[in-house]
Each structure stands twice: as structure tokens, then as C-alpha cells.
Amino acid sequence: MMRNVEKYLPILPVLVMYAVLFFIGLTMPGMWQLMATLLFYCALGQAFNIFLGMTGYVDFGYVAFVGMGTYGMAVTITTLAGSGLGGFTVILGYIMALVFSGLLSLAVGAVALRLRGAYFAIATIGVNEGLRFFIEGTSLWGGSEGIIFMSQLNQVLGDEAASALATFWADVLVIVIAILAAVTTLIYMRSKIGYALTALREDEDAAKVMGINVTMFKIIAFMTSACFAGLVGATAWALKTPYVFPPEVFEIHYTIEAIIIVMLGGAGTLLGPVVGGLIYGIGKYVLSVVFPGFQLLIFAPLIILIIVAFPDGVVGGIRNKFGHRALGRFIL
Amino acid sequence: MIAEQLLSNLAQGVVLGCVYGVATMGLSLIFGVLKVVNVGHGAFIMVGCFVTLFFFNSLGMSPFLAIPAAFLLGLGIGYLFYHSAIRRLLKAPELSTLLATFYMGVILQEVVKLMYGSEYRGFNWKVGTLSLGFTSLPMAKLYAALGSIAVALLLFAWFRKTRAGTAMRAVVEDDEGARVCGVNVNGVYALSFALGIGLTVASGVMLAMFLPVGLNPYMGAEYTLKAFVIAVLGGLASPYGAFFGGLIFGIIENGSYTFLAAIPGLEPFSMTRFLAFAMLLIILLIRPTGLLRAK
Numbered sequence: 001m002m003r004n005v006e007k008y009l010p011i012l013p014v015l016v017m018y019a020v021l022f023f024i025g026l027t028m029p030g031m032w033q034l035m036a037t038l039l040f041y042c043a044l045g046q047a048f049n050i051f052l053g054m055t056g057y058v059d060f061g062y063v064a065f066v067g068m069g070t071y072g073m074a075v076t077i078t079t080l081a082g083s084g085l086g087g088f089t090v091i092l093g094y095i096m097a098l099v100f101s102g103l104l105s106l107a108v109g110a111v112a113l114r115l116r117g118a119y120f121a122i123a124t125i126g127v128n129e130g131l132r133f134f135i136e137g138t139s140l141w142g143g144s145e146g147i148i149f150m151s152q153l154n155q156v157l158g159d160e161a162a163s164a165l166a167t168f169w170a171d172v173l174v175i176v177i178a179i180l181a182a183v184t185t186l187i188y189m190r191s192k193i194g195y196a197l198t199a200l201r202e203d204e205d206a207a208k209v210m211g212i213n214v215t216m217f218k219i220i221a222f223m224t225s226a227c228f229a230g231l232v233g234a235t236a237w238a239l240k241t242p243y244v245f246p247p248e249v250f251e252i253h254y255t256i257e258a259i260i261i262v263m264l265g266g267a268g269t270l271l272g273p274v275v276g277g278l279i280y281g282i283g284k285y286v287l288s289v290v291f292p293g294f295q296l297l298i299f300a301p302l303i304i305l306i307i308v309a310f311p312d313g314v315v316g317g318i319r320n321k322f323g324h325r326a327l328g329r330f331i332l
Numbered sequence: 333m334i335a336e337q338l339l340s341n342l343a344q345g346v347v348l349g350c351v352y353g354v355a356t357m358g359l360s361l362i363f364g365v366l367k368v369v370n371v372g373h374g375a376f377i378m379v380g381c382f383v384t385l386f387f388f389n390s391l392g393m394s395p396f397l398a399i400p401a402a403f404l405l406g407l408g409i410g411y412l413f414y415h416s417a418i419r420r421l422l423k424a425p426e427l428s429t430l431l432a433t434f435y436m437g438v439i440l441q442e443v444v445k446l447m448y449g450s451e452y453r454g455f456n457w458k459v460g461t462l463s464l465g466f467t468s469l470p471m472a473k474l475y476a477a478l479g480s481i482a483v484a485l486l487l488f489a490w491f492r493k494t495r496a497g498t499a500m501r502a503v504v505e506d507d508e509g510a511r512v513c514g515v516n517v518n519g520v521y522a523l524s525f526a527l528g529i530g531l532t533v534a535s536g537v538m539l540a541m542f543l544p545v546g547l548n549p550y551m552g553a554e555y556t557l558k559a560f561v562i563a564v565l566g567g568l569a570s571p572y573g574a575f576f577g578g579l580i581f582g583i584i585e586n587g588s589y590t591f592l593a594a595i596p597g598l599e600p601f602s603m604t605r606f607l608a609f610a611m612l613l614i615i616l617l618i619r620p621t622g623l624l625r626a627k
Contacts (some may be wrong), residue, residue, distance in 0.1 A: 122369060122568070255429070
């Protein structure tokens with residue numbers, strides 16, 4: 001029993017971090033918006049870490065899953081606005097977000113996961129743009145006009161509830177999703193899935209020879225990660241700002257941000273995405289305040305410098321140093 | 333009517349395809365030698381476009397003179413980026429080089445934005461048009477295609493005739509073997525990266541002829557995706573394959589436009605872009621060595 005509890009101790013620092021962020025936002029006036037942004041980055045990193053961190057495969061079209069989740073929510077709310085289902089519509093929207101991003105990940109995974117390393121990254125590099133042009137080209141879901149569903153959301157929930165959702169509850173839901181993703185990561189790490197993924201990340205051929213069904217475990221990680229991305233999109237995008245435009249929701253910068261967050265914190269660590277999300281979010285915020293208009297010019301070389309100097313990320317580096325001490329039990 | 337339109341589009345496709353080809357050779361060269369995926373590729377093309385703009389508008393010189401200037405600038409940028417970051421990341425996991433090359437592209441975008449702003453610019457090189465009966469091609473585009481072929485041939489000769497070129501081919505074949513035979517592999521890596529970037533920036537000069545009002549610091553993203561499709565068509569690691577991949581891609585992109593425009597309810601411009609992405613996945617799935625048999 002004790003051993004079982006100890007196995008799951010590393011979730012504590014993650015929960016503490018999210019709780020601290022939540023209470024800073026709640027108690028300090030004017031901080032909620034910044035905390036919400038940071039939480040979004042943490043959640044995105046936590047979701048992407050399940051795939052990128054645990055398998056070492058770089059999905060360069062990851063934002064496509066965020067986009068599909070956003071569309072899942074938007075399409076559900078616009079079609080069911082008049083049905084009188086009330087708050088249940090939002091739950092259905094979440095289910096559709098999961099279905100949309102899950103199906104896309106199955107389709108992309110079936111093709112791209114046959115490829116390895118750089119080839120996988122190249123295969124996925126156009127998923128988001130391809131999807132964007134498909135939606136625009138076939139006029140699916142409003143095509144290039146996008147979907148604006150502010151009035152439908154108000155109709156479903158009532159004006160007051162919808163505005164409370166956009167300004168407060170959506171951000172709380174982002175925390176819930178981030179924690180769920182972290183818990184899932186830990187459960188995976190402590191189960192057969194995690195051991196299989198670690199083996200294939202280190203040496204895929206050897207793992208295969210040992211009898212591990214690498215394809216199955218890769219698809220599990222890929223789909224889990226994609227579904228969480230869909231939830232993040234449905235919440236942090238669709239419910240907060242009720243509109244979807246293809247060029248914005250499939251913007252490659254979100255993929256890059258997710259990769260940086262995972263990398264900064266330490267790929268494949270449990271605490272990494274929270275640390276990475278905080279460093280990235282705060283860094284971006286500070287630079288845009290101190291050097292408005294020039295933040296990217298300063299940020300870009302800084303990021304390259306960090307990649308060169310700290311390839312294992314912050315948590316990876318700390319774990320390498322303190323992993324064997326008592327503190328190490330809490331850091332994963 | 334539709335046949336004439338198709339012929340005209342195909343002619344445009346061939347001309348643009350040559351430029352696409354040369355614009356992808358750098359990507360294939362870098363991937364072939366270093367196994368580094370340059371996801372900032374489009375930004376380097378963009379720099380070439382702005383070099384042309386500078387030569388034409390500010391210096392009043394022929395865009396032809398911009399080709400060697402862009403190449404040398406690219407060579408310098410390539411060496412700088414190689415020695416400051418890429419060299420240290422060759423042994424690191426993929427995500428490091430992917431992020432690093434992406435942010436190199438961002439640096440270039442921001443520097444160009446600082447110099448030229450982010451509004452669309454362009455220039456019009458008036459050198460007449462060539463009439464083919466069913467269509468007419470601006471001479472500027474034709475010169476760009478000829479310039480592309482010349483650059484490709486020069487690279488081919490350089491690979492075959494010079495020691496450095498031979499060493500590079502040896503490293504592509506087997507880097508350990510090359511090292512044992514006394515090839516300075518690290519030097520070859522640096523040269524390949526610089527040469528790849530040089531070629532890419534130079535190709536921007538050619539591409540600028542096709543974009544009379546379309547130059548913008550962020551224009552590169554579109555060409556990054558296209559370049560990957562083309563590189564995959566040509567087998568990813570082969571610069572020659574990339575050139576022919578570019579030709580095929582130009583023909584398919586422009587040719588399919590005619591057909592897609594004939595289908596009601598479709599927006600043909602977006603659909604050609606979607607087609608490019610679909611091609612990327614399908615080719616990687618059924619023929620990862622590219623359409624042309626590599627070696």
C-alpha cells in the first residue's frame with residue numbers, strides 16, 4: 001500500500017504549482033488574465049508531453065488537434081443552439097471535440113507513425129495547413145468565413161452564464177484538463193505503456209525485437225495527446241472566444257510553442273510542462289512589455305541559446321542532479 | 333477552351349517548377365548531408381527576395397546581379413548559424429534542431445521586418461513578354477527559370493568536378509567511411525549547411541520575379557511546406573531529385589488548378605494547397621524514396 005502511494009507522489013508538485021497559479025489569479029487583482037495565459041501554455045505542454053516527451057517523436061502539425069477540438073465545440077453549439085438542451089450542449093461539444101481530434105489523430109497516426117525520426121516530422125509538417133486549406137477549399141463548416149457562435153452560446157447558456165464561462169470558468173476548466181493530462185501522464189509512466197514507450201524512445205528496433213508492439217503504444221500515446229489537445233482547443237479557444245477562423249486556429253506558432261514548452265521544462269518529465277509553460281509564458285510576457293514590437297527578435301536567439309545550453313530542460317537537469325536524493329521522489 | 337487553359341497553366345507550371353526546384357535543392361542538400369530538417373527554409377527564400385528588391389529598387393541594378401550577392405549572403409548566414417548552433421546540436425534529439433532552425437527563420441523575419449516593415453512590397457522588372465500562341469509568358473519569369481537551370485547545372489558540375497563536391501557525396505553515402513578515408517567530415521558539414529542556405533537565399537532572387545507585389549517578411553511559410561512536398565517527391569536527400577521534384581510539383585500545382593476550378597463548390601486555390609499536403613503524405617506512405625529512383 002505504502003509503495004503504491006509513493007509511486008504517485010510526483011503528482012504533488014504539479015498540483016501545488018497549479019494551485020499556486022490559481023490562487024495568485026484569484027486573489028491578486030488584475031492577474032487573472034496573465035494566469036489564464038500561463039495555464040493555457042501549461043495545459044498545452046502537458047498534453048503534448050504525453051506524445052512528444054514520452055516517444056521522442058516530433059509532431060510538427062500538433063496544432064491541428066487543437067483546431068479540431070475547437071471546431072468540435074463550435075459545430076456542436078451552432079447546430080444544437082435551438083434544441084433547448086442547455087448546459088448539456090457544452091458536454092456534447094466536449095464529446096464532439098474528442099471525436100474530431102481523436103479521428104484526425106487516428107488518420108494521421110495510421111500514415112505518419114509508420115515513419116521515424118525526421119521523416120515523421122516532415123510527414124506531419126503540413127497537417128495543420130492541409131486541413132486549413134481543405135476547410136477553406138470545400139467550404140466545410142463555414143469555410144474561410146469561419147464560425148462565429150457568440151449568440152448561439154448565449155442562447156444555450158444564457159447571457160450571464162456564458163460571460164462567466166468566458167471570463168472565469170473556461171480558465172478553471174483549463175486547469176482541470178491540465179491536471180487530468182498530468183495524471184494520465186503519471187499513470188502511463190507507472191504502467192506497461194510507460195515502460196514500453198521508454199523502451200521505444202531509447203531504441204525502437206530493440207524494443208520491437210523484445211516483443212513490444214511499438215505501433216500500438218505509439219498510437220495510444222498519439223491519440224491520448226491529440227484528445228487532450230482537442231479539449232484544450234474546445235475550452236481555451238472555443239468557450240473563451242466563441243469564434244473559429246481556419247488561419248488562426250491552425251496557426252503553426254501553437255505547435256512551436258508546445259514544442260518549446262515541453263523542451264524547456266524537460267521532455268518526458270511530469271513536472272516539465274508546468275515549468276516550461278511558466279518560463280515560456282512569463283518570458284514572452286516580460287519581453288513584450290519591456291521591448292514591445294521587438295520581443296521576437298530578442299526571444300528567438302534566446303531560445304536557440306537555451307536549446308544549445310540546456311538540451312534536457314530545467315526539470316531534466318534538476319533530476320540529473322538531485323534524482324538520487326530524498327527530493328528526487330517528488331520530481332519525475 | 334479548357335484545353336487552352338490547361339496548356340497555358342502547364343507552361344506556367346514548367347517555368348515556376350524550375351524555380352521551385354532550385355528553391356528546394358538547399359533543403360535536400362542539408363537533409364542529405366547533415367540529416368537536419370530546416371523548418372525555417374521559407375524564411376531564407378524570403379531573404380533572397382528582399383536582396384533582389386534591394387538591388388532593383390535601391391541600387392537600380394539588374395536582378396541578375398542579385399543572384400551571386402544573395403548566394404554569398406546566404407553562405408555567410410549559413411556559416412554563422414552552423415557554427416553558433418547547428419554544430420552543437422548534431423547529436424541532440426530531433427526536436428532541438430527543428431526548434432533551432434525554426435527560430436533561425438524567425439530571426440531573419442524579424443530582421444527584415446525591422447528594415448522593411450511588414451507591408452507587402454514588390455517590383456516590376458519590365459523586359460517584355462514572350463508569346464506562345466496559347467499564352468504569353470513574361471520574360472522576367474522566363475529568365476528566372478533559365479537562371480534556375482543554370483544554378484542547378486553549376487551545382488551539378490561542382491558536385492562532380494571539385495574535391496569538396498566529391499567529399500560531400502562521400503559523406504552522404506557513408507560518413508564514417510568518409511572519415512576513415514581522411515575526409516574532414518566536420519568541414520563538409522559546415523560547407524554543406526552554408527551551401528544549402530546559400531542556394532536557398534539565391535533561389536529567392538528567382539522567386540521574386542513571380543511575386544511582383546507579394547514580398548513580405550512572413551511570406552516564407554507557404555514555401556516551407558511546398559519545399560517539403562517537393563523534397564519528398566525527389567527523395568528528400570538528393571538535390572537533383574529536388575530539382576525534378578520541383579518541376580513535377582509546378583506542373584501538378586498549376587495543371588490541377590484547371591481541373592479543380594471545373595468542379596463546382598470548390599475553391600481551386602485552396603484545393604491546390606490541400607493537394608500539396610495530401611501528396612506529401614501519400615508519397616511518404618507508398619514511396620518514401622521519392623518518385624525518382626534515388627541512385
